[in-house]
Amino acid sequence: MLQKRNFSAKREAIYNAISLTKVHPSVEWIYHKLKPEIPDLSLGTVYRNLNVLREMGLVKSVGVVDGQERFDADMSQHSHFICTKCFCVIDVRLGNDFFSDSIYDCISDECGVYIQYHNLTFYGVCGSCPK
Amino acid sequence: MLQKRNFSAKREAIYNAISLTKVHPSVEWIYHKLKPEIPDLSLGTVYRNLNVLREMGLVKSVGVVDGQERFDADMSQHSHFICTKCFCVIDVRLGNDFFSDSIYDCISDECGVYIQYHNLTFYGVCGSCPK
DNA sequence: CTCCGTGCAAATACTTTGCAAAGCG
DNA sequence: CGCTTTGCAAAGTATTTGCACGGAG
Numbered sequence: 001m002l003q004k005r006n007f008s009a010k011r012e013a014i015y016n017a018i019s020l021t022k023v024h025p026s027v028e029w030i031y032h033k034l035k036p037e038i039p040d041l042s043l044g045t046v047y048r049n050l051n052v053l054r055e056m057g058l059v060k061s062v063g064v065v066d067g068q069e070r071f072d073a074d075m076s077q078h079s080h081f082i083c084t085k086c087f088c089v090i091d092v093r094l095g096n097d098f099f100s101d102s103i104y105d106c107i108s109d110e111c112g113v114y115i116q117y118h119n120l121t122f123y124g125v126c127g128s129c130p131k
Numbered sequence: 132m133l134q135k136r137n138f139s140a141k142r143e144a145i146y147n148a149i150s151l152t153k154v155h156p157s158v159e160w161i162y163h164k165l166k167p168e169i170p171d172l173s174l175g176t177v178y179r180n181l182n183v184l185r186e187m188g189l190v191k192s193v194g195v196v197d198g199q200e201r202f203d204a205d206m207s208q209h210s211h212f213i214c215t216k217c218f219c220v221i222d223v224r225l226g227n228d229f230f231s232d233s234i235y236d237c238i239s240d241e242c243g244v245y246i247q248y249h250n251l252t253f254y255g256v257c258g259s260c261p262k
Numbered sequence: 263c264t265c266c267g268t269g270c271a272a273a274t275a276c277t278t279t280g281c282a283a284a285g286c287g
Numbered sequence: 288c289g290c291t292t293t294g295c296a297a298a299g300t301a302t303t304t305g306c307a308c309g310g311a312g
Contacts, residue, residue, distance in 0.1 A: 041294090045294075048278085069277090090244065107212070113257045114257075115253045116254055117254050118254065119250075119254070120250070120252075121249060121250045121251075122248075123246070124239075139266080139267055172268090175269070175302090178303070
């Protein structure tokens with residue numbers, strides 16, 4: 001039983017790598033993390049699987065941080081804080097009612113659009129960096 | 132008087148191009164817009180001036196949309212809606228008190244970070260695209 | 263004369279893709 | 288077998304940079 005969820009071993013390893021860390025990793029991070037245990041892993045495979053996992057709805061993008069896309073396997077509703085010095089990414093949880101349906105509806109009406117989701121990111125300096 | 136604000140003529144043209152449109156343009160858009168009037172404009176100049184304008188605080192990034200960075204010369208506090216079909220970008224104005232200082236403070240305390248600004252973007256389908 | 267801005271082309275950086283080989287059911 | 292996954296390298300796309308020239312003060 002090398003595979004769960006019909007994942008290939010490598011896809012599983014990539015998914016686990018994202019799930020088991022809080023760093024919201026980049027492709028490079030995942031690649032370098034797994035390379036020692038999976039010596040024949042290639043960068044293209046990480047890119048390809050990330051796109052597959054994204055389409056499956058198991059992973060989402062945090063956005064491009066310092067030129068590299070960062071990923072998150074926590075699909076629950078939450079926001080992020082990104083440090084503009086060290087580029088670490090930290091989860092931020094606001095009340096679930098912070099963005100109520102009524103806000104979506106209100107904006108939708110006003111702008112004539114259909115809103116499916118949103119992305120809220122805070123920027124600043126983290127606790128480990130000199131201000 | 133070819134220059135205002137100590138801008139070179141090209142920097143001025145680039146800044147005006149962003150200011151005078153609502154499309155939140157990409158580098159390519161600006162380049163193709165200005166190329167007819169300024170035949171010896173080069174793409175590198177657009178990139179360089181956008182970074183200068185950004186450092187000057189006259190322009191800010193809307194984020195990367197469909198692989199290209201988009202810019203906004205409206206520096207007032209507002210959010211954006213991005214259509215995931217045609218990639219148009221529309222301004223969204225919430226009440227100014229939507230993000231009060233107290234929320235910044237609250238998150239800052241909770242996460243041990245110093246928040247400087249935030250970015251709120253809504254995604255979905257615009258009125259011109261089929262749902 | 264000096265500085266800033268610029269065209270041009272080369273260089274980067276990140277990501278995607280074509281293809282043949284390998285893996286799995 | 289037939290479909291999926293993969294390594295590898297090449298290609299693609301967006302952006303940055305080195306350099307020498309050119310114009311403004």
